[in-house]
Every structure is written in C-alpha cells, then in structure tokens.
Amino acid sequence: MNYIYVGIGDYVVSRDSEVVIRTMALGSCVAIIIRDLKTNLVTLGHIALPDSSINARRALEKPASFADTGIHAMLTDLRLAGYSGNGSLEVKLAGGASILDPNNTFNIGKRNLLAIRRCLWQHKLGAIAEHVGGNISRNVSVEVATGKTIIASPGKGSWIL
Amino acid sequence: MDIMNIPEHIMKRIQELPMVSDVAVRLMDIISTEKHSLQQVIDVIEHDVYLTTRLLRIANSAAFARGQSISTIQRAVVNLGEDLIMGIAVGACSGDVFQKELKGYDGSTGALWRHSLLTAFAAKKISELVVKNPPNSSLAYTAGLLHDIGMAALSEFLEQGSKKLNGVGNDEGGKSYVDVEQELTGTDHTELGYEIAKNWQLPEELLYPIRYHHEPSKAPAEHKEIVYCVHLGDILARCTGFGVGNENLSMHLDSEYVDYFNLNRDHLDMLIVDIQDEFERVRESILGPMENEVVDHKTILIVDDSKTARLVIKRCLEIAGWQDEYFLEAENGIEAIEFLGNHPVDIIFTDLNMPRMGGEQLIKLVKSKPEFQNIPIVAISSLNNAAKTEELKLLGVKTVLGKPVTPMDIVNSIKGM
Ligand SMILES: [Fe+2]
C-alpha cells in the first residue's frame, strides 16, 4: 500500500487502488471524505476553518483550509477526474473536536461542523457516516480501493467508519 | 503561591528526573533578556558539540538551506532563528524528558515535544496582542516550550489509572485532565512542573505559566499576561490535534482571556492555521518525514467466554512486546462478529467452545466474508488432537494452540506479524 498524507488545508483526489489516503491529528479540524461509487474516485480534505471570508488569499492558495472553498474545490476536482455529477457520491466526516468551553466563547470545532454540513447541503449532499465532536484528537485513513475508512485516537483505539 | 500537596513518593521521583542541560538554561536566560547579541547565543552553542552538530544538520536541510551549504554556527543561527534554536536545544538537551514515550497518557515518543513546540509558536504570536504590559515574546515562547514538563514526571504515576483518563471528558460537561490527574495521584502536572522548574533553576518568570496555565485567573496579577498567553497557546495547540496523548482536548478555556488581549475570534481561528503551517515547515527538518511519526497500533480481537482466559492471552501478548496494541474482548462468536464490523481487526485469537456462537462457526463466518477472510486466526483448543488441528487448518486457521497456552506458544503464533 502507498500512503498519501494530507496536511492542513490540503486535499487529495485518487482512484489508485494501491493508495491509502491519511490525515493526522485532527483536533477542531474536520476531514471530509467523498467517494464516487461509480468511478471509485476518493477525495479527502483536511478542513481547518468554517469560512473563506476570513482570509481570501489563503482561500486561493489552499482552498481546503475552509469549508466553503474546500468542498467546492473537492467536487470540482472529482468532476475533472471523471465523476459524472449524477448523485453517486458518499460523504463521511471525522473530527471537529472541541476543548472544554462552558461559555461557548471559541467552539471552533462546532462551527466547522456546522459550516461543513451547510455547504454539503447546498451541494445536495449529506454525510452517511460521522465520527465527530467530543474532545478527542483523531487520525483518519481511507483505502481508495474499498472506501474503508478507519479512525484512530490516542489511547482510545480505532474504529471503522 | 497557593499551597501544593505533592505526595512524598512523587516528590522523590522529581528529584531524580534528569536535569535540563546547562546549555539550554543559559540560552533561555540570554534569549529572554531584552538586549542580547547574536554573539552571546553563538558562544553558548559552540560549547556544546552535540547541539552544534544538530543545529548545523537542521540548518542544512531543504527547508532552511535554500540550496546553500551552511558550515558555521553563525550562519545556522541566522538561518534558523533564535526561537527555533531554543526549541531544538530544549528538545535535544533535556535528557529524554521531552522525547520519551509517556505511557500514563498514551503519548508516543516525541509527542510532548511536538505539543510544546506548537504551544510555544502560539504563545509567542499571542504575546504580541497583549494590551497592557506585554511580556517579552521570547519569554512567552520559552514558557510555551516548558509549560507541560510536569507531564513527563507524572506519566508513570498515571499508568495504573490511565484507563480512567481514557474515559475522561468525551462530552461537553467533561472534566479537565488536570482534575483527573488530581483524583488519580493526589497532584497534577502543573504542581510537578513548578517543582521541576525550580529544581532546574529556571528564571522565575517561567514558574508562573508552568504552574497556572490551566487556571490562569489564579496567577499573581503581575504575571497574568504571560500565563494567559500560554493558556491560549495550549488551547490552540490542542485545537490542531497535537495534544500529548489521551488527554486530547480535555482542558477548560478560561474566557476571561478577553480582558488581556486585543484578540477576536477570527484571530484565534487564523492562529490555528498559522501555527500548524509553521510547524509543518520545520517538522520535516527536525523530526524527519511524517511517515516516521505515525505509529500504527494493531487491533487484536480476543474471543473467549472465560474472562481469565482472555486476560491470560492479553498478558502473553504484552510480554511478547505487544503492550501498546488495542485489545478487543468478546465473549462469543456473535459479539466477535459485531466487533469485526466496527473495528479494523488485525488478528483474532479464539476459543472453540463458547455459548451462543462457538469458535468453529465464527471461523467459518470470518473466512466466508471477503472483507474479513485475510485476518489471521489463532484458535485455542482444549481437545489437543491432531485430527482437530487438521480440521481447523483446513478451515483456514493459521495456528492451533492447545490449552493451557503459554507465553512461548503465543510468541511463536504471532511470529512475523
Ligand atoms: Fe498542561
């Protein structure tokens, strides 16, 4: 297996059946995984913040830093790579953790999830599986060949999503 | 300083902790004074052959050298910058305090140092946004580097109770890990960190952020600014996903920080991205490629209706060096199948006679499903006869062990996995 690592604000599209796409240490960030069931294309993006209006320049350089530009870029690249745009996509989400913030002053994990769900909905998409929220850090890997998605967290074990 | 009640046996261990090196302390002293010269920094480094070699190597890596070859420590210092040099010096010259695996927190090798470095980046950036009496930004950086040294000392005392820490705060109303440390050991990493810093004779301004970074409102008024810098730095480092281990993000944000900074939510949001970018930039040079850092734990499914038998297998595996893997325990085949659907199992150890669904049926089921059929199975049989063994092997079982199993049996059964 060949591993491709996705850093913060990056995304990868692949249909190479030898590839596993990975992203490490998701705290308040969220990994969006989109798979086209027809072509076996998989994309994984490591989204850091809810909205690109906070830093337009970065949105151009690294669109997947933000929910809105990230989802747009991932879907565009899926189409370029052969997704025919007829509703064969499967979406999974992982991450969006929060620190303990009783007064809800900062809640960046929750804001990320909210923004991502809204953007997905605007593209008529919704997640079929999620492992989100709470206050754990997560690593995610996706086997391109099968779409099998595994979440691991320090000291907590690993799960299939 | 409020009263601390550190248990005596823990206090004794602190005294035995390796000292941070002279070089690192001297660098801290120099860098955190407002007026110092480059030459002072160089003079200190040049006295340490190990640090000099290491800095030259990092300065010559792709991220910093930009195609030039850097042969003097002078050029290396300019290229890397004082802060990063401080970070490298603390990481490289504190015995293995920052590098060792912290089992009590399930923290992998180097995890404390990574968390500390990210906290330092963030604390420094935040220190530039303090409204009144801004602390020296190099001091904020150094405080960020050192804030969690207490974890290195407390880890071993948490090992017994680490299961409890694992369960901490998975909901919003959860406890912070400092509370759990207190419950389990009678002290916490901020109290120990404070004592260690005193032992190391670190500058006094560094003691307060170490002691109060989880409860900044309790810090003495004249030190509140730097303490809040480290508090927020720690929060941001955790938001990037780089905590130390299983304590993850379970710490409280003190929302009174707003009184000290010219800092809105957008600032904090962008800092999460900025510090990760800064970290990514140096990571490869200092830590090597990401692949080296990824620890893949195996997930092992143990199926037996006897709790004792499951424990025996687990212990044997731990003795065989698999102590850091994830163990799943099922009482029968039905439970085992359920686990297989939800967890990425790497190997199955199964008993044969169990209620509801026995081992043989489980083996047949596993071997009939394409998604499971490649998982190696070790069967443990009480009927120790050749015919049975042959039958199980025909079903696709990798190894058949007779009861009672010995550590040696288990070690042999997992050879090469
Ligand atoms: Fe801490």
Ligand SMILES: [Fe+2]
């Ligand atoms: Fe920390």
